[in-house]
Amino acid sequence: MNLQSYLIDTNILIGLEDDHAVNPAYARFLSLSTKHKIDVFVHAAAMDDIARDKDLRRRQISVSKLNKYRVLSKRRGLTETELEQDFGTLKKPNDVVDATLLNALKIGAVDFLVTQDKGLHQRALRHSTDMARRVLFISDAADLLVQTYEPKEVPIRHVSEVAAHTIDHEDGFFDSLRDGYRGFDNWWNDKCIKQRRPCWVVYEDENLAGLIVRKDETGDDTDAVTKSTRILKVCTFKVHPEMRGVKLGELLLKQVLWFAQSNAYDLAYLTTFEDQTSLIELLEYYGFVRAGSKADGELIYERSFGSSKLVPKHSETVFQTTRRNYPRFLVTDQVRCFGIPIQEEYHDTLYPDLWEPKQADLFVGASRAESPTRPGNTIRKVYLCRAPSKLAEPGSILFFYKSTSKELPSRAITAIGVLEEVTMATSTKDLMLKTGGRSVYGEKELDAWQASPAKPVKVINYLLVGYVDPPIGYDELKKMQVIRGFPQSIFEIKGKPFEDILSRANLGFDV
Incomplete structure (x- = not known):
C-alpha cells in the first residue's frame, strides 16, 4: 500500500504542541500517522511565520517544536508573482505563506495539506476543486487515515x-x-x-x-x-x-x-x-x-477474495459457487429471494452479534447471546417452521425480518442468508438429526414441535452471509414495496424490490 504524506499548517502545529489539552482530533491524527509511519511535514515557510513573532522566548520555543517534524524545503526560485498567478492576490505576509503551502500541494511534494484556516480552504477552492479536496481539516485528515489504514472491524460479538x-x-x-x-x-x-x-x-x-x-x-x-x-x-x-x-x-x-x-x-x-x-x-x-x-x-x-460480481460456473450449482466464495454470494436472473420472519428470542440466539440490550447489567442471564453458543457461533444455521411457502433451490437469498421486539431493532430486516437445503422432519429424533445442534431449540423445545408424518416440520439450512447495516425498518420496507403489512410467514421478494433491497444492504461487493 502506498503511504500518504501530509503537510501541516502552523495552526495545526500549535494545536499539537501548545500547553493546553490536545483536541481529540489532533491527538488521533498524530497517533495514527505515527502508528502507520505516515510522512508528516511542516514547511520551511512556517519559519517565516515564526520569525515575525516579536517575543524572542516564544519564538525560540516555537522553533524547538518545529524541529520535531520533518521540514519540507522551499522550492528554489519560487516568486510571489508566480504564486499570485496561481493562487490570487497576496496582501499580507501570511498570504504568501499560505500560497507557498498550496504550491507544495500543486507540484505533488505532498499528498494533503492539513489546516484549520478557512481562508486557506477557500483559496484552494478558488484554484480548483481537485486542490480543495486535498486541503483537509484536522478531523477529516484523521478520518482519512482511519479509512485508509485502519482495518474495518467485523461485528462478531464473542471474538x-x-x-x-x-x-x-x-x-x-x-x-x-x-x-x-x-x-x-x-x-x-x-x-x-x-x-x-x-x-x-x-x-x-x-x-x-x-x-x-x-x-x-x-x-x-x-x-x-x-x-x-x-x-x-x-x-x-x-x-x-x-x-x-x-x-x-x-x-x-x-x-x-x-x-x-x-x-x-x-x-x-x-x-x-x-x-x-x-x-x-x-x-x-x-x-x-x-x-x-x-x-x-x-x-x-x-x-x-474479491469484490467483483460472481459468475456462474457450469460445473457448479449456485450454492456451491456461493459456498466457495463465502461470504460473497451469487445472484442471477434465476436466483430467487425470500423474507423470513423471526421472533426476538430466536433472533438473539442465532445472531448474538446484533444483541444490544439498552441496560446490559439488567439483562444478565436473559439471552443466550451473552456467551458463545453453538447456534450463535455457526456459519451454517438452521431455522424451523411450518410455513406453507415453498422455498426455491439452494442458493436462494434469505432476508431475516426481526418481528416486533422489546429491544431495537424491531420490525426490521437485519440478517442475510443463502439457502443450503430444505428438508422435512417427521419426528423429534429426525429433528435432532437434521438440525445437528445448530438451531435455536433445545431437546424439550424440539419435542414440543411434535413432528410427525402428518405434521412435518420444515428444516431450513442456510449460511449466514452478513448483516444489514443499518437494519431496514418497517417503514422503509413498505416504501420499497418489499412488504405490505406485518409479515407473519415466509414471503417472496421479486423484481425491483429485490434489486432495491440488495442495493440497500450495503454488501461491500457486487451482486
Missing part, C-alpha cells in the same frame, strides 16, 4: 482483538502447541510479542477458549503459493478441545472470512498438518484449497 503480549502464553491452552513445535516459546516471544502481532481471541469464563494469530503479508514476503498483493496469514488457529462442541472453530473462521472480505485482502492462507482433519474439512467447505506444502510437511491452504 475480541488483542495484542499478543496481553495473552498469558504459559496458559495450559498452549501446551499442545509446545508439544507440536519445540520452538514455540521463542517464536511467541520473538515474532508475536516483540512484533506486537494482532490476535483474535475467544474467552469463556475468563479462560482462553479460542485463538487466531494473524499477520499481514505481501507477495514479496510470504509462504503462500499465490503471490498476491494483500495477503492475510493465519499464523495460529487453535480451539480448546473442551470447547469444540460449540463450534468455536467455525466462529473463528467466520472472523477470518468476514475480515478478509471487508478489508479487501486478495488472499488468506494458513498451514496445517494432514492429521488436522476436522480443520481441513472446515477450510475446504468454505473454499480453501490445498496449494502446496512446506519442507516440514505442513500443508498450505489458500483462499482468494
Whole structure:
C-alpha cells in the first residue's frame, strides 16, 4: 500500500504542541500517522511565520517544536508573482505563506495539506476543486487515515482483538502447541510479542477458549503459493478441545472470512498438518484449497477474495459457487429471494452479534447471546417452521425480518442468508438429526414441535452471509414495496424490490 504524506499548517502545529489539552482530533491524527509511519511535514515557510513573532522566548520555543517534524524545503526560485498567478492576490505576509503551502500541494511534494484556516480552504477552492479536496481539516485528515489504514472491524460479538503480549502464553491452552513445535516459546516471544502481532481471541469464563494469530503479508514476503498483493496469514488457529462442541472453530473462521472480505485482502492462507482433519474439512467447505506444502510437511491452504460480481460456473450449482466464495454470494436472473420472519428470542440466539440490550447489567442471564453458543457461533444455521411457502433451490437469498421486539431493532430486516437445503422432519429424533445442534431449540423445545408424518416440520439450512447495516425498518420496507403489512410467514421478494433491497444492504461487493 502506498503511504500518504501530509503537510501541516502552523495552526495545526500549535494545536499539537501548545500547553493546553490536545483536541481529540489532533491527538488521533498524530497517533495514527505515527502508528502507520505516515510522512508528516511542516514547511520551511512556517519559519517565516515564526520569525515575525516579536517575543524572542516564544519564538525560540516555537522553533524547538518545529524541529520535531520533518521540514519540507522551499522550492528554489519560487516568486510571489508566480504564486499570485496561481493562487490570487497576496496582501499580507501570511498570504504568501499560505500560497507557498498550496504550491507544495500543486507540484505533488505532498499528498494533503492539513489546516484549520478557512481562508486557506477557500483559496484552494478558488484554484480548483481537485486542490480543495486535498486541503483537509484536522478531523477529516484523521478520518482519512482511519479509512485508509485502519482495518474495518467485523461485528462478531464473542471474538475480541488483542495484542499478543496481553495473552498469558504459559496458559495450559498452549501446551499442545509446545508439544507440536519445540520452538514455540521463542517464536511467541520473538515474532508475536516483540512484533506486537494482532490476535483474535475467544474467552469463556475468563479462560482462553479460542485463538487466531494473524499477520499481514505481501507477495514479496510470504509462504503462500499465490503471490498476491494483500495477503492475510493465519499464523495460529487453535480451539480448546473442551470447547469444540460449540463450534468455536467455525466462529473463528467466520472472523477470518468476514475480515478478509471487508478489508479487501486478495488472499488468506494458513498451514496445517494432514492429521488436522476436522480443520481441513472446515477450510475446504468454505473454499480453501490445498496449494502446496512446506519442507516440514505442513500443508498450505489458500483462499482468494474479491469484490467483483460472481459468475456462474457450469460445473457448479449456485450454492456451491456461493459456498466457495463465502461470504460473497451469487445472484442471477434465476436466483430467487425470500423474507423470513423471526421472533426476538430466536433472533438473539442465532445472531448474538446484533444483541444490544439498552441496560446490559439488567439483562444478565436473559439471552443466550451473552456467551458463545453453538447456534450463535455457526456459519451454517438452521431455522424451523411450518410455513406453507415453498422455498426455491439452494442458493436462494434469505432476508431475516426481526418481528416486533422489546429491544431495537424491531420490525426490521437485519440478517442475510443463502439457502443450503430444505428438508422435512417427521419426528423429534429426525429433528435432532437434521438440525445437528445448530438451531435455536433445545431437546424439550424440539419435542414440543411434535413432528410427525402428518405434521412435518420444515428444516431450513442456510449460511449466514452478513448483516444489514443499518437494519431496514418497517417503514422503509413498505416504501420499497418489499412488504405490505406485518409479515407473519415466509414471503417472496421479486423484481425491483429485490434489486432495491440488495442495493440497500450495503454488501461491500457486487451482486
